Amino acid sequence: MCSIAIMDCKIVNYCRGLRFPLIALAVVTIFMAGCGVYTMRDISIPPEIKTIKVNLLENRATYVNPQLTPRLTNQLQQKVVNQTRLNRTNNDDADWIVSGYVSEYRVTTSGISNQQASTNRLSVGVKITLKDNVNQKTVNYDVTKSFEFPATQSLQQAEQSLADDIVKGVTEEIFNRLFSNW
Numbered sequence: 001m002c003s004i005a006i007m008d009c010k011i012v013n014y015c016r017g018l019r020f021p022l023i024a025l026a027v028v029t030i031f032m033a034g035c036g037v038y039t040m041r042d043i044s045i046p047p048e049i050k051t052i053k054v055n056l057l058e059n060r061a062t063y064v065n066p067q068l069t070p071r072l073t074n075q076l077q078q079k080v081v082n083q084t085r086l087n088r089t090n091n092d093d094a095d096w097i098v099s100g101y102v103s104e105y106r107v108t109t110s111g112i113s114n115q116q117a118s119t120n121r122l123s124v125g126v127k128i129t130l131k132d133n134v135n136q137k138t139v140n141y142d143v144t145k146s147f148e149f150p151a152t153q154s155l156q157q158a159e160q161s162l163a164d165d166i167v168k169g170v171t172e173e174i175f176n177r178l179f180s181n182w
Contacts, residue, residue: 044180054076068105071167111151126173144173
């Protein structure tokens with residue numbers, strides 16, 4: 001019993017000694033985050049860029065999912081508004097203009113079991129163009145995201161079950177290519 005009490009006292013004294021360094025670390029972290037030295041997101045936007053226009057993404061894939069491009073466009077617009085300091089506009093004189101199209105929407109077999117397909121993969125590819133009107137530059141990006149589904153499902157069944165994941169996943173990929181220094 002005495003050894004437990006002595007050990008408890010040692011732990012309490014040790015923790016008291018850690019209190020100042022932990023508080024100092026918290027204050028420095030808050031200060032640095034507030035000053036813009038450190039950010040939780042790796043978003044990289046030049047300070048002179050203030051406005052953005054996100055055009056409706058087209059669907060040029062061989063197979064067309066009619067619900068995909070309007071949902072992708074809407075999700076990307078919302079993500080830009082919610083996670084950047086940029087003001088979204090519909091004007092063609094925006095600092096940045098994002099446009100693009102779905103270039104790939106195809107299914108391949110990704111897993112075989114007992115000489116039969118067990119898993120299929122839906123690959124969604126998007127070509128994105130970022131036109132920088134401030135610096136007079138244009139950059140093109142290729143984004144591809146794959147989604148697995150059981151081979152027992154038809155493409156239409158897989159689309160229904162994966163619809164939200166497809167929109168979220170492809171939007172994340174596009175956003176990261178546009179705004180992150182990877």
